[in-house]
Amino acid sequence: MPLRRRWIAGAVAVILLAAVVTLTAVVFPSVAATTCPGCYGLERLGPGLYAEPGLPASQRRRVTEVARQAGERVRAFFAGRRSSPDLLVCLTEDCYRGIGGGRERGVAVLNRSVMLSPRGVDVVIASHEMTHVELHARLDGAEVPQWFDEGLAVLVSDDPRYLAPAGEDRCLAEPRRDLPVTLDDWLRAASADARVYAEAACQVSRWAAANGGEPAVRGLVERLASGQDFPAAVATGPVRD
Structure with a gap:
């Protein structure tokens, strides 16, 4: 490629990169920050x-x-x-x-x-x-239903708004039949009623209690990372470290 064309290509690349950076900062400031x-x-x-x-x-x-x-x-x-x-x-x-x-x-x-x-x-x-x-x-790239992601975060953080004190059953709200699976569905449900956090936490905490507690959750995550799908991984049963 002639020198002039290389210079032009380089200049265009710099301009495009600057445009992308600027657009990210304006449209997605949280990502830029x-x-x-x-x-x-x-x-x-x-x-x-x-x-x-x-x-x-x-x-x-x-x-x-x-x-x-x-x-x-x-x-x-x-x-x-x-x-x-x-x-x-x-x-x-x-x-x-x-x-x-x-x-x-x-x-x-x-x-x-x-x-x-x-x-x-x-x-x-x-x-x-x-x-x-x-x-x-x-x-490591595996996916989980959004209700599990949120319910686990409530369990780990021990959030008293959505979990009862440690005991046999920590549920403050019975989980609905179909908890939100996708992020969009979760955001809609949570904006309408924050109790969905308590429902998700109930589902996760009951599964953990029935299957061995924290080691069971860690084992579940490992199975998911290894390629097992969520229903099969959840159905595997009690697991110890």
Whole structure:
């Protein structure tokens, strides 16, 4: 290729790349923010932990402690961690809107990073979102029904809004016959009635209790990652580590 054509091709490639980056930042700011937290003004508090700048020492300690405890909660359930998502934490609504957040307390972005709003800077919300990331890291591309994904996150995070205290039956709401399977269906159901989280948590917690607890869940995830489909993996029965 002549030099001039190579130069033109290179220039076009740079322009297209810049356009893609700009479009991502405008249309999907949460994706861009998790890719480059500093570009959105977030300050690094530690490895993989970012928060809005200028926080007083007490709030910095709070954010750091929430991240630590949430990570330990996930680690304890899964007997280790295979994921290490970046956490982007906002203590003001302006900050959260600036990184692409909405009305949610927290959100897992592309199953790689976690964003927490001012209403979600606590161990329950942080560990819920981190569970989504950990689960998908272990699934290695395998899929699960959305109700299982959400119900497991409620179970791991030990969310008292949707689970009774530890005991024989932790259910606060009987699961409907057909819990939402797809993300779109889940979002519609959850926006209409948040009790669907309790229903999903009931389904997951009862299965876990009947099949060996946390080791059974880990075994189920391993079977899914190895290629077994969800109905067959769930029907396998009790599994021990």
